[in-house]
Each structure stands twice: as structure tokens, then as C-alpha cells.
């Protein structure tokens with residue numbers, strides 16, 4: 001069990017539209033709030049508005065808002081201040097879709113999450129990515145490599161969730177979130193990164 005405190009840590013917590021992992025990620029966000037962190041929730045536009053077989057968007061938004069005690073940032077305009085105006089200590093993107101990873105790695109910032117990442121990364125601030133993507137080991141492998149070259153970008157350790165049916169898929173291991181964050185705050189990547 002993780003026992004350290006994250007008291008006073010200002011965390012931007014961004015959800016992308018990997019609908020099947022939203023619930024798991026939310027549990028970790030709750031944990032971080034419980035450990036004293038101030039959480040600033042961010043959602044990609046699809047996460048904010050799309051119902052899926054896993055979540056009802058309006059219900060998920062309410063739970064996130066209630067847990068963080070803050071409004072959700074869900075537009076480019078509202079994410080832009082996470083640059084020098086209202087900097088975060090850490091940005092956690094969990095889950096990070098292949099779509100958002102590709103955009104961030106190429107410097108595209110056309111949504112709330114990618115804009116928050118651009119604003120945050122311009123100052124090389126700590127960023128932790130929990131990837132969940134069926135093309136992580138095909139089209140998005142170069143995106144992982146590009147992000148690993150960034151100073152202060154770290155990944156939650158990840159694994160192949162179904163090597164035979166989903167040969168290119170990787171999913172983050174959410175049970176390592178607090179340890180990975182703790183390591184990232186010490187400028188270390190929790191290893192092994194691929195489990």
C-alpha cells in the first residue's frame with residue numbers, strides 16, 4: 001500500500017476517450033485526492049460528451065467534478081492557462097489514447113488535453129502518461145519513442161493485454177500509479193516500463 005503524502009501537489013488529471021479504462025483511472029484519481037493532492041480535472045472533448053457502453057458521460061463528469069471539487073477543463077481555451085499563467089506541478093494523462101499520444105508527440109494542440117500538454121511541456125514540467133491503445137506497438141510506437149525523448153515525460157508501466165487477439169495493444173498498469181508518480185517527481189522512470 002502506498003503511504004506517502006501528495007499534500008499540496010497541484011496535479012492536472014486528464015482523461016482521454018479510452019472508455020473501458022476511465023473507471024480504473026478514476027479510482028486512481030480518487031486515491032490521489034485522498035493522499036492530499038489538489039486535482040485539476042481535464043477531459044478530452046469526446047470523454048466529456050460521449051456515452052459508451054462503459055460510461056454515461058454526464059454521470060462520469062459529475063463524479064469527477066465532485067471528487068476533485070473543481071470544474072472540468074474541456075476546451076483549448078480553458079486549458080491554455082496551464083502554461084505560465086496557472087502552472088501545474090504534474091500533468092497525468094490517464095488514460096491516454098493513441099490519438100492523443102500521437103497529437104502530443106507531434107506538437108498538435110487542438111483539444112483540451114493536447115493543449116494542456118503543450119502548455120505544461122513548454123516548461124519541461126513533469127508529465128505522466130498512462131497509455132491505452134490498440135495500436136501502441138504499430139502506428140503509435142514512434143509516438144512513444146518521441147515522448148520518451150522529452151525531458152520530464154514518464155510512462156506508467158504497461159503491458160500487452162491480449163497478445164494473440166490484440167497483437168499491437170498496450171495498456172498501462174494502474175496499480176503502479178502512485179509509485180510511478182513518486183518516481184517521476186524524483187525525475188525517474190518507474191521500470192520496467194514494458195512489463
Ligand SMILES: Cc1cc2nc3c(=O)[nH]c(=O)nc-3n(C[C@H](O)[C@H](O)[C@H](O)COP(=O)(O)O)c2cc1C
Pocket residue numbers: 015016017018019020021044045046047052053096097098099100111132133134
Ligand atoms: C467504446 C470505445 C472504446 C475505445 N477505447 C479506446 C482505447 O482504449 N484506446 C484508444 O486509443 N482509443 C480508444 N477508442 C477510440 C477513441 O475514443 C478515439 O480515437 C477518439 O477520437 C479519442 O479521442 P481523444 O484522444 O481526444 O480522447 C475507443 C472508442 C470507443 C467508441
